Amino acid sequence: MEKIDLKGLWIKELEKLFGELGEQNYRARQLAKWIYNKGVNNFEVMTDLPLELRKKLSEISFISKIKLVKKKVSSLDGTEKFLFELADGKKIETVLMREKERITVCISTQAGCPLNCKFCATGKSGFERNLSAGEIIDQIIAVKEHLKNEEKITNIVIMGMGEPLLNYNNTIKAIEIMQSQFGFSIPPRKITLSTAGITDAIYKLSDEGLKVKLSISLNSADDRIRTEIMPVNKKYPLSGLLESLRYFSKKNPNPVTFEYVMIKGINDSKEDAKKLVRVITGFPFKINLIPYNPVENCPYEKSDDETMNQFREICLRATPAVTIRKSKGVDIEGACGQLKAKG
Ligand code: SF4
Known part of the structure; x- marks a missing residue:
């Protein structure tokens, strides 16, 4: 047997x-x-x-254990990136970030990703398979072994390789384990699930009764531009996505965070910002502006500081919670959009 x-x-x-x-x-x-x-x-x-x-x-x-193949440490900010090998030889990456008291682990839910967002290294490498709940959780267990004395994981972001809502059941089970006292006792407000916007799964998640913070990889409030850089928008366009978020917000008290990767000349004009402010209505939200991080064979460049600041000013008309996120681990290709499981 x-x-x-x-x-x-x-x-x-x-x-x-x-x-x-x-x-x-x-x-x-x-x-x-x-x-x-x-x-x-x-x-x-x-x-x-x-x-x-x-x-x-x-x-x-x-009791299985994922195998650590390589660990890289950023000389810029101490961010650590882990390359793990799964039992069938597939590889995934996980990132550990420190910011004062906050220790965050960014975990993967798929080996590769089927969504092919144009600014993302994971999307370029194609899709291999969903991770099991055990493989999702094991990233946290393995990273814990690399914490320094007294350090404790405070936050989990499900923003690594893959689209978590396309691996729905295993992701939900992994979140339950993270929150439980028999798992890691991490409070719901410290766990963020990031999705490209799989609308039907957002409705399902809303009714799940599981508290979790939701983050949307938005990157444009214009269907034409969004479809160009995120092909998933063709199947799940903005109006339906925003409707699903209004529904989610009725059931979940935490504001939704919109992640917006700023790409020079593509989605960073004043018009883009004004459109963003116009279309998001009817629920509390935050906006995280992220300078585009370089990805191999990708023609994009990051927006300059002045453009980002102007964009931020316009966004502030819609919500006071607008931040420009500092990228971490860029030198080890551990920052947002850079994971590709090649070490
Ligand atoms: S940004 Fe996220 S959803 Fe898009 S290709 Fe990369 S991993 Fe997949």
Whole structure:
């Protein structure tokens, strides 16, 4: 019989497994704590489980671990980028960023990405497959091993490789594990899911009853420009996307964040800013302006500082929450849009 990988199984699934073994439900929570909270892979150290049960578990199951292939550290800001290899040889990247007290891990949900946004290195390398919930969570467990004394992960951003809402079930399960006391006890307001705007999945997420911060990779408020740089806009155009966000906001108190990669001469004019201010209405939101980060074989350039500041001034008419984000890890290709799992 093939052994079961326990990493990625959550409480209900573990309870079912223990039920089949004639064990009580509370064993599921004990085991979950070992796997996720303590990051343990070895049944022998799980001393609050009876020896017989540990033996049985090791006969029928195992706890997988993604393999670290390479780690790069930015000499500019200390950002760390990890290249991991999965059991089938596929590769993904994860980024660890430090900003004062805040320690953020940016995780991937797919190997590659099918959406082919024109400013993104991941999109250029094509799509390989969805990650399992275990592989999503394991990035956090693996990165934890690289924290310095006393450091603790405070924030998770689901903004690495892939479109999380195209790997819906595994992403949701991974978020539940992140939030749970048997997982990482990270509060919902510290977990941000970033999507290119898969409208039907945003409705589903709204009704999920799971609290999470939502971030939209917007990059233009004009359908023609957005479709040019984000082909997904053809299937999910702006009007429907904004409608789904109004629905999401009714169910979720946190403002939606719009990420806007500023690309010189493409989406950074005053007209672009005015359109942005005009079309987003009916719910609380923030805007994050991100200077475009260089990507190999990509013709774009970042907007200059003056253009970004002018753009910001116009956005401030719609919301006081407009920031220009400082890119991190640019020298190790660990910044927004630069991940490509090549190390
Ligand atoms: S920006 Fe996000 S959704 Fe677009 S191609 Fe890159 S990883 Fe995929």
